[in-house]
Amino acid sequence: xxxxxxxxxxxxxxxxxxxxxxxxxxxxxxxxxxxxxxxxxxxxxxxxxxxxxxxxxxxxxxxxxxxxxxxxxxxxxxxxxxxxxxxxxxxxxxxxxxxxxxxxxxxxxxxxxxxxxxxxxxxxxxxxxxxx
Amino acid sequence: xxxxxxxxxxxxxxxxxxxxxxxxxxxxxxxxxxxxxxxxxxxxxxxxxxxxxxxxxxxxxxx
Numbered sequence: 001x002x003x004x005x006x007x008x009x010x011x012x013x014x015x016x017x018x019x020x021x022x023x024x025x026x027x028x029x030x031x032x033x034x035x036x037x038x039x040x041x042x043x044x045x046x047x048x049x050x051x052x053x054x055x056x057x058x059x060x061x062x063x064x065x066x067x068x069x070x071x072x073x074x075x076x077x078x079x080x081x082x083x084x085x086x087x088x089x090x091x092x093x094x095x096x097x098x099x100x101x102x103x104x105x106x107x108x109x110x111x112x113x114x115x116x117x118x119x120x121x122x123x124x125x126x127x128x129x130x131x132x
Numbered sequence: 133x134x135x136x137x138x139x140x141x142x143x144x145x146x147x148x149x150x151x152x153x154x155x156x157x158x159x160x161x162x163x164x165x166x167x168x169x170x171x172x173x174x175x176x177x178x179x180x181x182x183x184x185x186x187x188x189x190x191x192x193x194x195x
Binding site: 013014017074075094095096097098099101102103105106108109112113115124125126127128129130131132 | 133134135136137138139140141142143144145146147162165166169170171172
């Protein structure tokens with residue numbers, strides 16, 4: 001081993017990876033723009049984001065509000081209704097998105113380095129080796 | 133063979149990466165690609181292997 005790095009991804013640094021990860025999770029349609037208003041939220045606390053999944057585009061969950069990704073200095077952070085997270089999508093939704101995001105990153109690295117990818121899952125751990 | 137190993141904890145979403153089998157600048161280049169894709173890591177450390185120098189044997193031939 002010559003270098004070791006840890007990525008937490010509470011925020012999603014790479015927009016392309018985030019969009020691919022969302023698509024993998026079954027959310028292929030998003031709106032993109034500056035300060036898009038999220039629908040379904042209390043009008044007294046209007047929320048905005050730069051990437052938005054419209055609740056009307058999510059057919060298999062009847063979401064109460066749009067899901068947003070707000071651009072910050074370190075990447076995109078999730079803006080999501082607690083009720084949707086707890087009762088519609090599942091409390092682990094953001095974690096599943098993070099996992100999908102990191103798997104997409106590994107695929108992208110394999111492509112970038114012209115390498116091969118080996119994936120294995122042992123229990124709750126996914127191990128991906130990119131050989132180049 | 134050089135490789136990058138991603139270890140993803142599906143309970144927390146945390147991802148550890150290790151670049152193996154490459155030293156010095158080549159490793160740094162792979163790390164740079166990784167940071168371009170994933171952004172800044174919360175932990176970033178070099179390991180012993182990073183500093184290892186290739187062992188060169190000098191061969192002296194007599195005429």
